[in-house]
Amino acid sequence: MSKFILKRILALIPVMLGVSLIIFSLLYFTPGDPAEYMLGMDATQENINALHHELGLDQPFLVQYFNYIKNIVTKFDFGKSYTTKQSVSIEILQRVPATVTLAVLSVSFATIIGVVTGVIAAVKQYSIFDKIATVFALTGVSMPNFWTGLMLIIIFAVNFKVLPPSGFDTPLHWILPSLTVGMASSATIMRQTRSAMLEVIRQDYITTARAKGQKEVVIVFRHALRNALIPIITVVGISFGGMLGGAILAESIFSIPGIGKLMVDAINVKNYPMVQGGVLFIAFAFSIVNLLVDLLYAFVDPRIKSQYTSMRRARPCVAFSHGKSCGYKNSGTKAVPDKAESATVAGMAGRETAEEDKEE
Numbered sequence: 001m002s003k004f005i006l007k008r009i010l011a012l013i014p015v016m017l018g019v020s021l022i023i024f025s026l027l028y029f030t031p032g033d034p035a036e037y038m039l040g041m042d043a044t045q046e047n048i049n050a051l052h053h054e055l056g057l058d059q060p061f062l063v064q065y066f067n068y069i070k071n072i073v074t075k076f077d078f079g080k081s082y083t084t085k086q087s088v089s090i091e092i093l094q095r096v097p098a099t100v101t102l103a104v105l106s107v108s109f110a111t112i113i114g115v116v117t118g119v120i121a122a123v124k125q126y127s128i129f130d131k132i133a134t135v136f137a138l139t140g141v142s143m144p145n146f147w148t149g150l151m152l153i154i155i156f157a158v159n160f161k162v163l164p165p166s167g168f169d170t171p172l173h174w175i176l177p178s179l180t181v182g183m184a185s186s187a188t189i190m191r192q193t194r195s196a197m198l199e200v201i202r203q204d205y206i207t208t209a210r211a212k213g214q215k216e217v218v219i220v221f222r223h224a225l226r227n228a229l230i231p232i233i234t235v236v237g238i239s240f241g242g243m244l245g246g247a248i249l250a251e252s253i254f255s256i257p258g259i260g261k262l263m264v265d266a267i268n269v270k271n272y273p274m275v276q277g278g279v280l281f282i283a284f285a286f287s288i289v290n291l292l293v294d295l296l297y298a299f300v301d302p303r304i305k306s307q308y309t310s311m312r313r314a315r316p317c318v319a320f321s322h323g324k325s326c327g328y329k330n331s332g333t334k335a336v337p338d339k340a341e342s343a344t345v346a347g348m349a350g351r352e353t354a355e356e357d358k359e360e
Contacts, residue, residue: 001298008291012284017069019283020276024065027272034082034270055082068276078280079273081266088277092259096281098168099258102250103243105178110185111236117186118193123220125198133190140187149180149253166255177254181247185239192235196228203227229300237293241286 035051036043052058056067071077078088121133156176157165167173200206201224209219248260255261259278266274297304 001295005291005295008294012287015287016280016283020069020072020280021065023276023279024068025061027275028061028064032270034272037270038082078277081274082271083266083269083274088273091262091274092277092281095257095259095262098256099244099247099251099260101174102168102177102181102247102256102258103240105174106182106243106247107185107236107240108182109178110182110189110239113182114186114189115193115232118190119197119220119225121190122194122197122201130194133194137187137191140183141191143183145180145184146249146253148183149176149250152176152180153253168254168256168258173254177247177250177256180250180253181243185243188239189232189235193228193232196231197224200224200228226300230297230304233293233296233300237289237296241289244282244285244289 033048035048035055035057039047039051049058056064059067068079071079076089078092080086081088081091084091117133117136121130124130153165153176156163163176164170164173165176168177201220206219206224209223210216244259247256247258248264250256251258251260252264259281263275263278265271266278
């Protein structure tokens with residue numbers, strides 16, 4: 001398990017390098033000059049050139065990218081914001097709590113609604129509830145987040161005046177943004193849960209459990225749902241990772257001081273270091289969520305856990321004196337197999353294999 005985790009962590013290095021190169025290239029070749037936004041339309045060309053030199057924007061593309069990666073690796077420095085002159089990493093860390101809170105609340109709402117609705121729809125296939133749930137799923141997937149957010153604001157904040165339209169200070173402020181972000185995900189989770197449950201409840205062991213007289217609740221939640229969790233966990237993990245980056249519109253609509261709104265404001269003023277830092281954070285968070293999802297598979301399905309652990313049996317090894325061990329003897333500088341010892345080891349391995357076949 002530890003080797004698997006280490007490999008996945010090391011695999012993040014090329015992923016992050018690729019993401020950084022893509023976003024750096026897009027911002028570098030995007031029309032527009034950050035210096036003009038910072039100095040205003042009345043700035044002279046001399047002032048613009050001086051600011052270019054101060055920010056390092058007059059250097060070639062590869063030099064700028066190399067310096068950017070070097071500062072991240074050696075100093076954990078993502079640069080300074082062009083507008084506030086503060087460190088990008090500090091500003092992102094200040095916005096992380098709001099974004100993570102919104103993502104956790106949204107994925108919790110989506111998981112509860114999606115799993116419960118999907119299980120009931122699968123158990124009562126082709127019923128009225130199943131048809132209503134299917135319409136709900138199609139509607140939820142079809143509605144964009146910004147439209148859902150605006151409709152919720154009009155209904156609950158403008159017309160009924162029961163919920164605040166913006167902010168993220170109190171639990172009441174959390175309701176509308178969480179519903180907005182979680183609506184589409186709950187529909188996706190519901191469809192995946194229904195599909196996975198329908199596949200599982202047709203298996204022979206479910207029929208056997210019913211034949212033994214077990215209660216339907218036990219069959220559904222202990223046998224069927226547990227075996228259908230793998231695709232559900234996958235969808236939930238992808239949804240949560242997407243919410244960390246896909247909540248940009250919701251944070252802008254509800255004026256939530258999160259990473260999404262920070263990136264939108266940075267894009268509007270060509271604040272390149274802030275945009276790059278935000279994209280790298282989202283990519284890193286998404287990769288970590290995928291790693292946690294893979295590890296969660298092992299706790300849900302013992303068959304997957306067995307793949308992470310080493311199942312290789314220790315080969316028979318006989319200790320010998322005079323430099324010979326495990327069927328080998330020293331011959332100069334190389335270890336040469338000894339025929340007698342190799343035959344002994346092969347016989348022991350053959351008897352062990354025969355005993356395993358007999359047990360099976």
